[in-house]
Amino acid sequence: MRYSIFTLISNALSDHKKWQPAWREPEPRREYEVVIVGGGGHGLSTAYYLAKEHGITDVAVLEKSWIGSGNVGRNTTIIRSNYMLPGNEPFYEWSLKLWEGLEQDFNFNAMVSQRGVLNLYHTDPQRDAFARRGNAMRIHGVDGELLSREQVREMVPFLDFDNARFPIRGGILQRRGGTVRHDAVAWGYARGADRRGVDIIHNCEVTGIRIEDGRVRGVETSKGYIGCKKLGLAAAGNSSEVARMAGLKLPLESHVLQAFVSESIKPFIDHVVTFGAGHFYVSQSDKGGLVFGGDLDGYNSYARRGNLPMMEHVVEAGVAMIPGISRVRLLRSWGGIMDMSMDGSPIIDKTHIDGLYLNCGWCYGGFKATPASGWCFAHTIARNELHKLNAAYRLDRFRRGAMIDEKGQGATPNLH
Amino acid sequence: MLSPTSLDRSLPLKRHLKQGRYGTVSADGPGVRLSVRHPLAIATIIARKGQEDKMSALLETHYGIAAPQPGRMVKGKELVLQWCGADQYFAITEGRGEGALYEDLRSCLQGSASVSDQSHGRVVIEVSGHKARALLTKGSAVDFHPREFPLEAAAMTQMAHIGVHVTRTAEDSFELSLFRGFSEHFWEWLTEQAQEFGYEVV
Amino acid sequence: MRIRCPYCGERPSEEFTYLGDAAPERPLSNEPSSMDEWFDYVYLRDNPKGVMQEYWHHSGGCRSWIVAVRDTETHEISSTVAARDFAKGRGR
């Protein structure tokens, strides 16, 4: 049933008894053309675009828990395309373009809100780095503005301009950046893929990968063996564990990132704002909670919870940036497992095993990438070749020395 | 041209050290007393590879005190030794001529330890009084309960985001030693935290 | 988390800085033929869900590097040794 104000009203008249499940709960078939591991944003969007763009509908998405239980269901929902390096910028801009038409495309209101993403700078070197980034964006035809201190003050007057340890000198603004209702992204893609014939199978953990003479045959799962011609791994924080089943060792570390939400309050901050002198970024959800986060706890972890030191650092930065936030209360904190790569950039590639494809290394920037990641991964799986947009995201770039290192931190995942 | 008399070492915290009583005034006097030890002669001693025992023995013969165990300090007649890291110690004295301590440590530990002068690099603040321990717990995760941190215990830790070397010099008095560059900021934090107890700068 | 520094005793994790997996060993050879070893050492990680050996630096304390055996699911630390001794144990 299509979603629209009309179906909504007509269902209201029939006391909402007629709504169908957003997606089926099928039992897995014995064999699929394509199996995707991971029912998160990327796995679901991959399935969606396989069906929509490539007409491949004999697809199953296997999710070990409930749909969207991973990072797609726990991120701070920021979307932007303010990248600097050639390998990244076109990809993320394509993703932003897809976001802009997504809701009408999959007929689900994911509340894509282009409210503007503002990154503050506090020093001249930061300003110069932002100028470099802004120009990289503009050279690719993307909107990026360098704001003066006064322009920032006009946009967000209540930041600490007067008493700060690291005075705000200005910022870089991408107006088309913003936020998206994260859960709805998973649900919209799931529903969209399901309606095109994709089987979305939850509570189905992949426990092994069957490979015969260099070729993928299928996967062992908690619901039994499932055969497939092609296998796409989109397990995010668990990528190393899943890839291990195929004998692959990846340039990844799994780290916990915390996020937080405040009590729901009346409109307080209208944009996404990122502090430049500490780890803090914030936006306000449509429900009224201030959704914010900061840096990784810093140690390898598969536990979806962090500890006090990073929480304190993030909140200290928050109050340093917005003194008025002091009497607002934190409501909840949680964590998710990041697939941190060795250069801070993702991997979307084939592997040396026929029919095995890899999608990982998203660090804490993979939500904004969800549409383009699925779109490119679908292309790579369907055509068995990389698209121009993910050409730089090859696995062997580390061996060749072609890292895509926006932060210049090198092979230290927790610094990206 | 300046005269040698102006060789007097300038004290990093001098503009903050205004003697007097501050914060809450209570019948039983100020909760903490704060003072700065200056000028001091301080040197870092690090044992050469495999020379720990030799170094310790040399210290014993020259100064009458052996190198303290990890987490401890020892007082000698003219010298205090404080553990400050693996095979690493602060040697501290008062009223020695410029560079003197550094020089004789070098000559006496020749070949068994490396010595670096730190006399000017660190500021040493004395915190005492019945609220001294309560004050320190506002900054450091070290457990200062006498059972866990007895007399002459020494620890490297962090307070208010600043690295601090803490030693317990008496039941209710501690010494905090930190990089001089942080001393003003640290002092501001320390005195703000001391306000509720009432404090005296001496 | 609390980490037992072999020198300072138990301290909360905010006094420490994390580096990562301590299992990879720095290759000794500089021959072109050893390139793969080097690549593994610098870039590839087991990244296990479960117990691993890892480098922590007591940067907010005695400045010793230590190797902790920690479970990445529970964060339980079962043992710690000074990196010096860990390296010597490997015959360095």
Added chain:
Amino acid sequence: MSGHRLSQGGLIDRSAPLKFTFDGKPYQGFRGDTLASAILANGVSLVGRSFKYHRPRGIMTASSAEPNALVELREGARTEPNTRMTMVELYDGLIAKSQNRWPSLNFDIGSINQLASPIFVAGFYYKTFMWPKAFWEKLYEPMIRRAAGLGRATHEPDPDRYEKAYAHCDVLVIGAGPAGLSAAVTAGRAGARVLLADEGPVLGGSLLYENEEIDATSGSDWAQEVVAELVSLRDVTLMPRTTVFGWYDDNIFGAVERVADHKMVPGPHEPRQRYWRILAKRAILATGAEERALVFGGNDRPGVMLASAVRSYVNRYAVSPGRTAIVFTNNASGYRTSRDLRSKGIRVAAVMDSRKDAPKLDSGGAPIVAGAVITRVEGGRDIERVAFERGRGQERLECDFVAMSGGFNPNVHLACHRGAKPEWKEDIQAFSAPRNGSRFVAVGAANGSMLISQCLREGAEAGAQAANEAGFRSKAAPTPLTKDESYNIKPLWWVKEGSSKAFVDFQNDVTAKDILLTVQEGYRHVELTKRYTTLGMATDGGRMSGINGSGIVAEATGKSIAEVGTTTFRPYYTPVSFGVIAGPFKGHHFQPVRQTPLHEWAEENGAVFVETGLWMRSSWFPRKGESDWLESVIREVKATRESVGLCDVSTLGKIDIQGSDAAEFLNRVYCNGWNTLEVGKARYGLMLREDGIVFDDGTTSRLGEDHFFMTTTTANAARVMSHLEFCHQALWPDLDVQYVSVTEQWAQMAVAGPMARRSLQKICENVELNDQTFPYLAAKEIKILGGVTARLFRISFSGEHAYELSVPADYGNMTARALMHAGREFGITPYGVEALSVMRIEKGHVAGGELNGTTTATDLGLERMMSKKKDYIGRMMAQREEMTRKDREMVVGIRPVNQNDRLRAGAHILSKGDAASMENDQGYVSSVAFSPMLGRWVGLALCKRGRERHGEIVQLFDGVYGVHLEAELCDPVHYDKENRKLYA
């Protein structure tokens, strides 16, 4: 308006009346009241509006789980939105306002939303607002955002102070009810260091309001006796008004102490709140149980309350919510409430027990209606009657308030914060705390033990065990005498009869029907139900709604509630203010300030300081009449290049390196070699990361055979130190090398320019400075100013004939002053980092802008430094194909074709004639400066094949500044290519 104060009883101080206002109207209460009890005593029942439908709401609980009675407390910069009336201790002059209503609480326009409620069902917004596309940001979203949210927060800075502290203990006891008290006192008697924390201002927990008898004294008296004993124990610390909000790894707990929230403003030198990090050897969860609401038509109306809350108001605060009660229960709690009401002379029209086979319990004489369920609460502004069913069709009964009990949910939250799921207990039909091993055990109601005797016994036993495990000898005392009332319950998840809205999540307006619809639409997992409906996502953290939600999902999906389970429990047990977590680390004190030993000298000379990492560095020294920084910088550079300048470079990292293997150590950490460096000489060193990228650079000098003095860049000082420690301790412990940071020991100043030598000479004691005694790169210890031992290095960042002088820090200012004095005749000029950077750019020296973490030695034109003879960090990875490609971006000089054009860092480079596109991007400008010597802007750039392109004219793409100009690529050295001045 029938709530009223009882003529006697309660733990309030009737001799201490307190005035307060609510929505501007003045009221009165007593010390010992909460805002909730005081407002009830004044007959006010409507206190707030709900989130979505703006339905009128009243006070439902007497605890921190209150979902409805939220107010804006205080005013101006101290405004606190969403404050629970039930947790606010009344103080004189208190000001509170209701929230989420307009124009007024009684007449709220927003309540028309109720008319649209047939459409506003769970998740409706995912199905609409998509057309026309552009309307979302412009219309729909602002509309939704304005409607959403409860209280208004201020943007004004918080005038109050906050503190942080660590606490260590052998045994942490969380909750001071019967279970917690007996745990604490047992462990305390054994001599253990005990910390007892409780949310409330008075210790005692439920004993403060339950009619219990312990050892023949009233429960609250017993509690006060135990508290008195605890106070007498040396190592026991009591922490009232302290909420433990989270459990973290290794038994670290986060807690907030509300030091002064019960006052108008904090006292002098008093923080408003204090944040505690509690490191416990053992911890005991004695957090009790929260009563469960019942889900039936109109259960959200003002006047419908938890049965235990009614007891709390009547017994503890001597306030009756009304004149006539109807009790609706499925367990013993309702009867207890009925008895307590009757004993205070308050009418109880009936106890409606949903259990057909209800056990015979004492209702204190009130009529009992077995097997009955309330289907609807009726009335106008106030409750007038309820409609109920007991199989005889609908019946009605009059009352003006309703006490409900659906059973009890143990407060298991903290025990679940590290991942363990709570355990379903069939006998009490509730989830109770999971087993977490002996470091953190649950006792009492939190453990699902509903009998007071159990609570006391479990508490004592756990206290004894914890003390023993912490190394003390302890034994549980015999359990005091109590009268147990058996707890017997039959679950009732929701009343299916009846059609009007029955709420599960009160604050977020989630009804039973919403949950059914959500399940029907396929969001069947309880976590999905939560996200689709926002069930349990309100400020009560789901404490009022979560378990009922699971119960309804279970029935709707045909699973058992044990299978369905709960959603994940997370911090914060109750919401925690930003301010207290930040503590004193805000504003100027957000991060430490680090000052150089020459700070005073710089101030004397009018320096403008700039934040560089934690350091404050002098960036330039304006003089009277100078219009802007550029003018000052130009003067400083000219003065230096033409005569002599003095610059504070103390922030450079300085590391003293000694040991018989010191040189070998340097060989391995630097890419260039050190064996051949002679004593008394300095050398430029380049460090790579293991991935072959340039890490840091600096000059290192040999002071003796086995003694080196290393300098690092300011930015990397700390990282280099840690790196050296790693290399030595983890990679090469066999090396005999010792190193220590001496950054703070030395004040370091650069003396640069043609007159540098002559100025310096005047303060030197024992050296004649000339090219023989002190050639370029000489590094020696000297004596200055009548005996100060200093270190002098003939090195130059500016390209001038220059020195760096290190003196012990306490002599820094004095030495700088002396140099100013000595150089006066040459017009010696202080210069800052701006001028420093101008001069290094003029000379083409790479720095931060080029050492950006992605450049190789070759990119920087330093490939010759990479030794082929030895192993060093980064050697192998630097040889990878892509890192040695000829067309990488490399350092090159750049200058505008038009003399007068201004160069800006961050501009991108395009070959002449190329269109602006990523494919055509050739690189970017990394550092720029206006060169006073050349009278034009010059810079350095990282440009593809840069080194082969000297002389090429390129276009600069600078969209962010809106300027596009032509520039020439050139040799990075813009000034004095032959280095004449260096040796002059």
